[in-house]
Amino acid sequence: MNKPLHKNISLLIYGFLVVATLAAYWPVLNHEFVKYDDDKYVTENPHVKRGLTYESVIWAFTKPHFHMWHPLTSLTHLLDYHLFGLNPTWHHLTSLLFHLASTLLLFGILKRITGSIWPSAFVAAAFALHPLNVESVAWVAERKNVLSTFFWMLTIAAYIRYAKCPGVGRYLLVVVVFALATLTKPMVVTLPFALLLLDYWPLGRLQLKRLNKEQDSSLTESAQVARKGVSVWRLLVEKIPLFVLVGALSAVTFIAQQKGGVMSGWHNVPLKYRVANALVSYVTYISKMIWPGRLAVFYPHPLNKLPVWQVVASAFLLLAITVAVIWLARSRKYLPVGWLWYLGTLVPVIGLVQVGSQAMADRYTYLPFIGLFIMIAWGLRELSANWRYRRIALGASALAVLLALSICTRLQLRHWRNNKALFEHAISVTGDNFVMNNNYANILKEIGQVEKAIDHFYKALRIRPNSPEIYNNLGNAFRRLDRFDDAIECYNNALKLQPGFPQAHYNLAVVLSRQGKSDEAVAEYCLALKFRPDDVETLSNLGLVLAQKGHFQEAVEYYKKAIELEPDNIIAHGRFGLTLAALNRPDEAIEQFKIVLEASPDDIEMHCNMGILLDRQGKTDKAVEAFRRALQIDPDYKKAQGLLNAALSKQKNR
Template sequence: MNYNIHRHKNILICLCLAALVSLVYWNVQNHDFIYFDDISYVVKNDHVQKGFSYKGFLWAFTTYHASNWHPLTWLSLMFDYELFRLNPAGYHWTNVLFHIANTLLLFLVLNRMTGAIWRSGFVAALFALHPLHVESVAWVAERKDVLSALFWMLSMYAYIFYVERPGVKRYLPVLVCFSLGLMAKPMLVTLPFVLLLLDYWPLGRTPLSVVSRQSSVEGEACHYRVSLEKSAAGRLVVEKIPLIVLSIFSSIMTFFAQQSGEAIAPLRHLSVMERIANAFVSYSGYILKTFWPTDLTVFYPHPGTWPVWQVSGSVLLFVGITVFVLWRVRSYSYLGVGWLWYSGTLIPVIGLVQVGSQAMADRYTYVPLIGLFIMISWGFSDLIKKWRHRKAFGGLLSGAVLTILMILAWFQAQHWKNSITLFEHALRVTEGNYLAHNNLGMALKEQDKLDEAMAHFHSAIQIKPNYEPAYNNLGFVLTLQGKTEEGILFYLKALEIKPGNADVRFNLGEALVRMGRVEEAIVEYREALKLKPESPVIHNNLAVALTRAGNYYDAVKEYREALRLQPDHAGAHNNLAMVLAHQGYLEEAIGHFREAVKLQPPYANAHYNLGVALEGIGLTDEALVHYQKAARINPAYGDTDHNLLKGSR
């Protein structure tokens, strides 16, 4: 009877948790992709947009794209593309479903380990609804957070079954789940450390463990409490060695990935003392935002040097909590586990090894906050356990807290509707946010609000004069406005700051072509290809420039390479066909023209050129059909004088 009641409570709590998460994130189905990683992860990622394939699988496991090695994340996004193409609603709902799964698994894992159903449920509810977690759920590019956390939870669940009856067969699922998690996001490297904490509490496997067989709240018996024998500390460490080896391997791969993308800040930019100061400020900042989750944003600029008072206060807070935990840990084991969970799992992203230019990030708290939530839930229960009306008071206060968090999370999720709402909010709640200015400018540029975009790019440069992306974007907008010479100056400034930027090299090449400086453009395209040798767009545009320079032999080679990399590139088929036709290879040219209009039926230029080629071999009737199609698509082709084969880009 008790078992059935407990099972029904589990089901009810799971249903409530799933419903609450769905309610908070319901509107994400109407959200767009964001001009911050979503572009490189999905919108302009040719590999992801090819869906599942053998080449895509190899790319996922061998690439350091976006300065990360997370093949499972890439495969997940490829799967989404197969289902939803470029409809962002599907990607967003996938993230939400992963978040729901993580929430339910967290509840089930804690409940199975402790038998404390309501406290486990409260931890899961805090995890589900806290506004700090909105970034991980509402941002498509943070698929790696929710996906890796899924395997973190599954690893813990598998670990419970292993410790009940240790053996190779039961250890293997832990190893597999952990491996998959590392391939989704390397932040899981701290899981072996957390499993050692769980050995201490609540599993009670260490000689130092003090674990009650009964919940500290009357009437909340440990129906599923795992029954274990204590083990020597050395044995507990030894059984984690395979997991530690995997963590080391993942850390090495991540280091090379971030080095390749120049994501790691060198010591000359941030000294050791500045990194330590930022670590303490981040630790305290996350704690404060846990209890007062306001002014949350996508990017917190790193100030370089923090004020002394802020560093001192952060150190005092961190040391004070640590001393308190050490003082009470023998009586309240969960305090030590929760605090070490929080502080330990943050180490890879706390800023000692500075990756990126942010001081801190909401997404980094996705798993670490579970430690604080355990301290809060179990600590609150112990605090009121002798109160006369503890159940009513505890229920009312918990409900009020969750309601407030739910409302705050809902509003926070609305900021993620699109790039403009997101970065306008970032500018409201932070100061000196050069990245928000730049990315807001990019979003405005897409809406053809070029003057507003330029104002934000200039603001970014005023805040951070060596911020290369803003110079690149200014060059691009000026070129769009016809101020190509001025745009070139900004491209050159961007290259002065970061010579190894393929996108800037490419944009500069485009601007030089516009100015008729084709030979200079060819040089820039070739430099861009050294940095991005597998870009079909760069190969195609280099070939166009070579064609204009009269170098047809090299142009054909570049077009063929572009088509090898992207066989469905209609523009490259059309352009290659034009060169082949010019060289007299009409049959082969016609084949490429046909492929171009097959891939892109409303391609007026290709229809017209196909008509010219067909007329050249005497197929005038078919030629007329394509002339007419070209004219219907673009009336400018109505007067077909048959003079020139027109290029397309």
């Protein structure tokens, strides 16, 4: 193919990838945040809600973000909030653009190192449009997945440049870009191994005596000419700096997840269960790639419920495929590369090191499926080599597959539009899903369907009776119904199962405070802060209880810390203002009230509080204005009318 035509076709493919990806994913821009990790990553994270500040940047680099250390990912969340606040459209758009960028990079990389336009285009399009990737793109909390893949692709692009013409400067660029990748997500630890696979095929740098003697029919002539053989030893040595970064990232990740308590012990999930689930998951992912149905945001771990025949059959199938691709490796090097890419990139998340209680996850296939797509694209090209109408058949088949994937992606996106849709769908397509029943119950509770929520909490407890989180949430539902004794029993059950559970201590304190047991409430709030010292709600509520007890100066300190952590928390500002007023510090109190009213101008009570303080300072005219603003919001508010009448009376008597 001549170069101008080659270039024009490439540009058309780039355009197709952009249009197809945006068309498939455009509805995501109208989606909400979901209350399944989005709250912990963004919407209720006090550090993220500071925006991009010196303090928040320091936090991103020095503290784990929801049990993971990925500072570059955290910075993207900080920047999104700084620019767009909590408007979900822009957060979703950022993730979509990273997905699109990775798609374009993938096509460019494969085209460059293989010289094959159409197989490269199919792999990139399948990556862009496969419905299992919806979870990574539509879930704001999975920013780390799309961002890490973007830097994964950049690292490979830099490595290809180095491999074509080795030099110190080019190698340093590889190390720097990979170092940035390690700041996005721990899953990139497999990238140096993926580079070794690319050294074997299509770069052809790996010198294996028998296998490299033959011409590789999977590559174009220009790609074969560019290949330069290098010894295995040298290829390993040149990647030592990358392996050092992998070791450091692995250590940091292990510490963060162990401290966060998300890593399951061997007593919870024994090794035999992990191995069995891993074998079955490898095969299940392949089946979902072929037939992407019944997808869910959470698949419960089967533990000891997997049939022996399924485990044995999965192991046999994986072994058979592995033997086959090795047997065919001499003339079809893309087969072992694609297969080992799939197996290898899944290793960190296949469940041998169990983090969380899921069996598998759609998002885990985001990178690994590229290996399978490579096997399919180059395999079909070779199988169809002698077909009479090869181009028409392959082109029509590819377009039909991509159209089907696009439709499935659109359908899967519908389930991500809001919390209710996401959790309802997950419950409907999975069995014994305690996590989704728990999450769905929380949403029902928030929209006022508390009795129905309690039913789902009990369903979750029947599946997982030793879950402190579910007991805590059930207690919150009882609290909504003012069934305080039932709520207290649930919180105590949660604390028996997990001593020091901060949320249970917090919720128990709330109930005790509502029952008028201030001393006990203070004790529980203090215990909550012991285990979660930066929780803004706990700090603010503890300040409130202390102020109600007359301990105003102590309350001030807790309000200050709450506001320092979350400057736009108007509840803390309002309570702080009232406490300052009680300490006879009216000017400072008025400043706090102004902050509240700037953020919430229709806060009637705050207008009244402002007016009362102004009146005490002798600023009756300004007090009258404040009371009148309150009455403009609600003309029937008797308290504001009474305060206004008293202030007007003062004006007349001056």
